[in-house]
Amino acid sequence: MIAFDPTPLPTLRLQLLEPQQAPKDGWEGCELGKDIRFSSAGLESYLFAGWNDDVFDALLVAAAVEFCDRRRVRPALGWGRKFELLIPVHDADKWNARPVKAALIDALEFLTGDQWSFEFTKRKMAESPVRQVTLPLPPEMRAVIAFSTGLDSRAVAGLLSNKYGQTLIRIRVGSEKRDKIAGVKDGRRPFTSIPYDVSARGRVLRETSARSRGFKFAMVSAIAAYLARVSEIIVPESGQGALGPALLPVGHAYEDYRNHPLFMRRMEKLISALFGHSVQYLFPRLWYTKGETLRAFVTECDEGEVWARTWSCWQQSRHVSVDGEKRQCGVCAACMLRRLSVHAAGLVESPQRYVWEDLRPASFEAGAASGFSAKRITRAMREYAIAGALHMEHLADLRTGDANGRILAKATSQIARAEGCAA
DSSP states (O other): OOOOOOOOOOOEEEEEEEOOOOOOOTTTEEBBBTEEEOHHHHHHSSSSSSOOOHHHHHHHHHHHHHHHHSSSSSOSOOOOOOOEEEEEEEEEEHHHHHHHHHHHHHHHHHSSSEEEEEEEESSSOOOOOOOOOOOOOOOSSOOOEEEOOOOOHHHHHHHHHHHHHGGGEEOOOHHHHHHHHHTTTOOOOTTTTTTEEOOOOOSOOOOOOTTTHHHHHHHHHHHHHHHHTOOOOOOOHHHHHHHHHHHHHOTTTTOOOOTTTHHHHHHHHHHHHSSSSOEEOOTTOOOOOOHHHHHHHHHTTTTTTGGGGOOOOOOOOOOOOTEEEBBOOSSSHHHHHHHHHHHHTOOOOOOOGBBBOOOOOSTTTBBBBBTSSSSGGOOOHHHHHHHHHHHHHHHHHSSSHHHHHHHHHHHHHHHHHHTSSOO
């Protein structure tokens, strides 16, 4: 019998380095303070009640995971990669303990479709605590919610504010540029920015699948819940955003579970093992469409008109500006779902919010804004548009066909198990 020798997975062995430390032979170094930089203001916004080594180390692990995910490109044929990480932490015994390490690996491997292994070492020098500041928290806190300029995020935060009032804590996970576009002003409050930034100082961070973003956002939300001593974490996704990516993987890609209940249940186990604090990720809009969530927001909330300033597009600013003005592309899957949802909600959005103002013309070029040069229409943009249309079509087609019936049966079983309900 001839043994099967599978093609080795693309591998990255990454060692996080304290200052003046060199990586071991065969390992790539990632230096704290240079490749991973923590913001003093960001840390103050999280550690306002006093320094906490475990929280800092959890943020550091999330940053290291993001570095790996962005650094090693996925293979052209296949999906998975292999990561080995060596990370200095304040309490190595806690992080190396089986309940914590097993829960960490289980969550990451389920989320990303990669292989992960970790070894934690004792830091040579403790991290310097940030200054303690006074930031206001409501006297009675009940829940936290990840908050950005996205449509679902703003809508669900608004709807839940009607229920929770000032006891709902919003955790900022968006970008400063999009905040300015959407008119978001946070001021000096807890949890107003992700407290770290990942770079590579001349090396290339070129992987764009970004599955680890789900880990980052779930972790910072859980940290906020732990520090605020609340157990409820609101996931601001409607049904398409939470379930659609896992139902309909693209090409050879692994299912996308970034906002899926099955991933969040794994994060609950990790947070319990790490912090000794029980949290539950809740999906109040799981059984509603994006259009239904938007309509409820406009109808039930005084701030409902801000939906028009929210952002959905995946594209970078330099690719989709018109006459110097930032726009959404209008043809990626996220934009198409947004446009469909606005229509389903009975609302109207200005065509000038998009580069592709009109989706009715027979040619791709004719739908773009007059100020957007045809020379800027790249092959990638065309492929985004084709993929976006196919995403919508495939999602609609799930209701029919024997093969789709099997997909739905599997998804139903998964959701029932995660939500503790009948399939």
